[in-house]
Amino acid sequence: MSWLADNFQRLAEVSLDHLGLAMVPVSVGLLISLPLGWLASRWRLARRILVPVTGILYAIPSLALFVIMPLVLGTQILDPVNVQAVLTIYTVSLLVRAIADTLDAVPESVLAAASAMGYRQAGRFFAVQLPLAVPVLVAGLRVAAVMNMSLVAVGQLIGVGGLGIFLIDGVQRSNYASIIAGIVAIVVLALLVDRLLAILGWALTPWTRGSRR
């Protein structure tokens, strides 16, 4: 307990850092996967390329990608961007296929009705297809956020790991308090973000509740 009192300030600071390392990739990943998912739902060819490529990237362990990133991006090995780029790739891999599938699943009659109401392509996408995809998007984002939260710690093996430093320091100095504080902080952050995203999804889809038959 005294360890916690002495290190609370640092734990809080590193937690914020950890949050940034995990969540910036979730937002960037979302922005990248929306157009890619749309492409994959429109063009069979795009889907044939995107789905297997993201599948293979998703299969590669984080430690390996963390190390390979500097080769691809030309960054320094200790640059936090390496970790964020990898987590962005995982987020995109999770989301692209889900987005393509759910855009495909919007019934033809709904699209026809929207067109008849005067929506053009772009307007129809943002006003009809995208809102209908929100539940699937939020589900994907929640998985990505929780996964990223624990993967950031692995980055500590190459020097950029947010709360991972409490885990590695703890094992090197046989300090249980440090390890447990690190684990608890990561889990709390993960569950917090998961809850927040769930609430966000609920707030964005008012038509899924109320007026129950």
Add this chain to the structure above:
Amino acid sequence: MNVFEAVWDWLTNGDNWKTTLGIIGIPQRLGEHLDYSWPPLLIGILLAIPLGALIGHTGRGGTVVVSLVNVFRALPELGLLVLLVLSMGLLLATEALTIVLVAVALPTLLAGTYAGVRNVDRAVVDAARGMGMREWEILVKVELPNALPLILGSVRAAALQVIATASIAAAVALGGLGRFVVDGFAFREYQQMAGGAVLIAALAIVVELLLSAVQWLLVSPGLRKPRTRSGVR
């Protein structure tokens, strides 16, 4: 010499493929990695598939499975590993790693099997019951074959998670391919780090492709082009 050539040189240098006094080569590290990975995967399969099938068939305990899986997903593998190794001692580090890897594989396998069995069309199950099949026959002859794509998908996902987690075993003085990354980082030898990373990536891709092939061979042709709407893995 640029970085790519340096990494290529490290990968193709014959010395790195031999185990000499005190220096362990690539084949032995790969062997360690596989030796860490297969027992937990097997244990996970033997535990999770029967349990998941039972829960999926009866429908009892489904919510427990789903919430259990979510909690496990939030647990950082690295934290679990260092905590267990520290409390069991370095002499039992391999055993500690095995426990962590089982904990990594179980939720994925359990969720996949449960979802697979649960999502079999109820009309198909009712038809089987109407034909006079017993409950165990329904499970073995109808539900499990129909659930096979999802079950094998979860085996593949679990195998990849186990391989990825085994690569961080080097953080606690264990072997495996992650050793090259950790040692390379410690000695500031980027070619060794990147070489190790390429080997880990190659192992994962080979396993992914092999298991995809197995999945394609085992799944009934009638199920091969499913209109899956399962958005989230």
